[in-house]
Amino acid sequence: MKRVPITGGKMVLTEDGQALQTRHLGFTISPHEECGVEEAVRIVEAETGEVVVLALGPAEAAEQLRECLALGADRAIHLRSDEEWDPQATAGAIADAVRAEELAGGAGPFDLIVFGNESADTGNYQVGIRVAYALGLPVVTGLKGLALADGRARCEQEVANGRDIYDVPLPALVTVKEGLNLPRYPSVPAKLRANRKPLETKAVTPPAARLQKLRLVVPEGQGKQAEILGRGPDAAPAVVLVMQKLGVA
Amino acid sequence: MNVLVLVEPDDELSLQAVTFARSLGGELHGLAVAQADAPVDVLHVAEIDGSYAPGAVAATITQLIDRLDPAAVVAPGSDRGNEVLAHVAARLDLPMAANVTEARGDEVTRQRWGGSLLEEARIDCDLKLMSAAPFAFTTGEGAGAAAAPARIETFVPELTPADTAVRVVDSVSTSTGGISLADAKVVVSGGRGVGSSDGFAILEELAELLGGAVGCSRVVTSAGWRPHADQVGQTGTKVSPDLYIACGISGATQHIAGCKGAKTLLAINDDPEATIFAHADYGVIGNLHEIVPAIAAELRKVRET
Ligand SMILES: Cc1cc2nc3c(=O)[nH]c(=O)nc-3n(C[C@H](O)[C@H](O)[C@H](O)COP(=O)(O)OP(=O)(O)OC[C@H]3O[C@@H](n4cnc5c(N)ncnc54)[C@H](O)[C@@H]3O)c2cc1C
Ligand SMILES: Nc1ncnc2c1ncn2[C@@H]1O[C@H](COP(=O)(O)O)[C@@H](O)[C@H]1O
Numbered sequence: 001m002k003r004v005p006i007t008g009g010k011m012v013l014t015e016d017g018q019a020l021q022t023r024h025l026g027f028t029i030s031p032h033e034e035c036g037v038e039e040a041v042r043i044v045e046a047e048t049g050e051v052v053v054l055a056l057g058p059a060e061a062a063e064q065l066r067e068c069l070a071l072g073a074d075r076a077i078h079l080r081s082d083e084e085w086d087p088q089a090t091a092g093a094i095a096d097a098v099r100a101e102e103l104a105g106g107a108g109p110f111d112l113i114v115f116g117n118e119s120a121d122t123g124n125y126q127v128g129i130r131v132a133y134a135l136g137l138p139v140v141t142g143l144k145g146l147a148l149a150d151g152r153a154r155c156e157q158e159v160a161n162g163r164d165i166y167d168v169p170l171p172a173l174v175t176v177k178e179g180l181n182l183p184r185y186p187s188v189p190a191k192l193r194a195n196r197k198p199l200e201t202k203a204v205t206p207p208a209a210r211l212q213k214l215r216l217v218v219p220e221g222q223g224k225q226a227e228i229l230g231r232g233p234d235a236a237p238a239v240v241l242v243m244q245k246l247g248v249a
Numbered sequence: 250m251n252v253l254v255l256v257e258p259d260d261e262l263s264l265q266a267v268t269f270a271r272s273l274g275g276e277l278h279g280l281a282v283a284q285a286d287a288p289v290d291v292l293h294v295a296e297i298d299g300s301y302a303p304g305a306v307a308a309t310i311t312q313l314i315d316r317l318d319p320a321a322v323v324a325p326g327s328d329r330g331n332e333v334l335a336h337v338a339a340r341l342d343l344p345m346a347a348n349v350t351e352a353r354g355d356e357v358t359r360q361r362w363g364g365s366l367l368e369e370a371r372i373d374c375d376l377k378l379m380s381a382a383p384f385a386f387t388t389g390e391g392a393g394a395a396a397a398p399a400r401i402e403t404f405v406p407e408l409t410p411a412d413t414a415v416r417v418v419d420s421v422s423t424s425t426g427g428i429s430l431a432d433a434k435v436v437v438s439g440g441r442g443v444g445s446s447d448g449f450a451i452l453e454e455l456a457e458l459l460g461g462a463v464g465c466s467r468v469v470t471s472a473g474w475r476p477h478a479d480q481v482g483q484t485g486t487k488v489s490p491d492l493y494i495a496c497g498i499s500g501a502t503q504h505i506a507g508c509k510g511a512k513t514l515l516a517i518n519d520d521p522e523a524t525i526f527a528h529a530d531y532g533v534i535g536n537l538h539e540i541v542p543a544i545a546a547e548l549r550k551v552r553e554t
Contacts, residue, residue: 007362007365007501007502007503008501008502008524009499009500009501009502009524010502010524011362011365011366011502020366031467031484032484086344087345088338088342088344088345091339117328118331118347120362120483120484120503121361121362122361122368123347123348123360123361123362123363124345124347125331125332125334125335125347125348125380126331126334126335126338126339126345126347129332129335129336129338129339130335130338130339132339133336133339133340134339138414138415139415140415141303141328141332142328142332156421157417158328159328159420160431161422161423161424161429162420162421162422162423162424163420163421163423164301164417164419164420165417165418165419165420165421166415166416166417166418167418168414168415177484178477178480178484178485179470179477179478179480179484179485182470182471182473182477208373209373210343210344210372210373210374211344211345211346211370211371211372211373212370212371212372212373213368213369213370214356214369214370214371215368215369216361216366216367216368216369217358217366217367217368217369218366218367219364219365219366219367221527221528224527224528224529224530225526225527226516226526226527226529226530226531226532227530227531227532228526228531228532228533228534229531229532229533230533230534231533231534231535232533232534232535232536232539232540233535233539233540233542233543234543235533235535235540235543236540236543236544236546236547237547239515239531239533239544239547240544240547240548240551242513242515242531243459243492243548244551246491246492246512246513247491248434248435248459248461248491248492249459249548249551249552
């Protein structure tokens with residue numbers, strides 16, 4: 001799960017062009033992953049087991065990990081770093097953490113590892129697939145539906161006008177998209193419980209980036225200022241004229 | 250110098266990827282897994298049995314990389330293109346840049362935030378793995394054109410059971426018979442300003458009159474007023490209608506990421522300062538609950554006369 005800013009109406013950069021100016025912004029769980037956490041929690045609620053949530057990010061990412069705990073995850077692992085990691089290094093750190101957890105836990109491998117299809121901010125479309133290869137797991141991407149039965153995962157992947165179905169044995173790694181489910185709003189007691197759930201922190205440092213960010217650029221806007229057709233319902237004739245001009249009326 | 254580009258059949262984004270790949274120079278090699286046509290110099294048609302398996306396509310690409318020693322491998326910026334390329338990157342442990350809009354030697358410009366922000370980055374590797382950002386490259390005449398028809402070569406990859414272990418076993422249609430959001434010529438979209446699930450009745454009526462589809466913002470899907478399939482935006486559907494009507498939508502970058510492909514954007518909002526007006530071609534200021542039915546009534550009136 002990745003912590004990302006809620007950017008609102010406009011992207012504003014820091015003076016050095018290295019980051020978004022986030023001083024006045026809120027932060028959230030990257031949306032695809034929020035659905036991933038919800039799905040994992042529902043699976044464990046219906047069966048038994050444990051949901052572990054993991055984030056690589058700055059100290060403040062603990063806030064989003066707590067949100068995941070409030071959504072129903074049982075415990076959290078925070079790989080803490082203020083640096084920006086490239087996707088290859090991110091995958092390496094996550095794979096290492098999963099392996100360490102599987103060794104230490106004694107419960108054996110995770111049955112299911114869930115990623116977002118792409119992170120909301122950097123959109124690299126690769127971390128989950130890289131982790132699957134590192135761990136030797138089958139991987140299905142872009143899920144809008146998931147059902148587990150008899151040690152297998154039936155995965156529905158969104159394609160144009162439909163779904164492609166995959167059927168893979170567990171353990172498996174899947175990447176999911178928003179729309180897989182409708183995440184719950186955590187209740188106040190759930191939030192209070194979240195504060196008492198275990199959150200383990202480990203400081204990590206990135207290797208040299210192989211996809212190295214040089215600078216960020218805000219794309220040129222279209223420089224538009226809407227032509228105001230009117231105020232209130234009286235504008236309807238002007239709107240219909242526009243529709244006729246566009247050939248859609 | 251060789252460049253290898255993945256082309257999927259009947260896929261506009263693949264043709265855009267060809268345009269991008271062509272701009273890199275050198276001899277352009279295409280890889281088609283099914284029958285596909287593309288303006289490349291050499292088209293390798295891979296014989297892979299059975300349904301789509303991302304690992305099999307990735308294995309084919311790595312084997313073609315061994316044979317052609319390309320300077321770059323380009324994939325379309327579709328879910329499938331990015332998926333296959335990420336498999337290749339994982340297999341070879343190489344960096345990959347998704348949704349690239351421009352390449353200059355070792356440097357690329359790529360999209361973040363669904364295109365609302367750009368990143369300039371350096372790829373630390375001789376072999377560049379890049380997907381082409383959707384709608385950043387033109388196709389058709391002139392763009393990406395080859396001098397002569399492609400030379401077709403059959404390529405038979407060596408595949409292991411692991412390469413095909415994950416594959417499509419079935420497909421289901423989600424088409425409801427109606428006009429799909431992605432293909433609609435008119436989209437009437439509602440945001441928080443619509444106020445409730447019932448509030449969408451007037452948007453549905455207008456959409457029906459225009460032969461269009463209803464869309465919505467994420468606030469609306471999160472509230473459970475509409476299904477996620479209706480959501481327009483970075484984490485929803487990307488639409489490109491002739492007319493997009495945004496009703497009670499503020500114009501957050503993540504929403505705009507999904508509707509900036511519209512030819513014309515009309516915003517209806519009661520806040521004259523709303524960001525949406527900076528993205529719109531036309532605006533009406535006021536209460537959508539009065540304006541939308543008035544537009545529908547006016548349309549009916551005009552059609553009757
Ligand atoms: C990573 C990430 C991904 C996201 N992905 C998406 C996405 O895919 N799609 C998406 O839409 N959002 C997405 N969002 C959310 C986005 O940031 C905004 O929160 C959301 O788009 C706002 O929805 P809205 O415009 O309906 O609501 P608001 O921002 O609350 O705007 C409501 C608007 O309605 C107007 N209004 C109110 N009443 C009336 C009335 N009676 N008549 C006329 N106007 C009225 C108000 O003036 C206001 O401008 C994402 C956010 C993040 C962080
Ligand atoms: N810093 C991170 N911490 C935890 N998970 C991450 C991080 N970066 C990426 N991921 C996961 O990998 C997915 C794909 O990311 P990306 O390849 O960057 O698009 C995301 O949706 C997350 O599930």
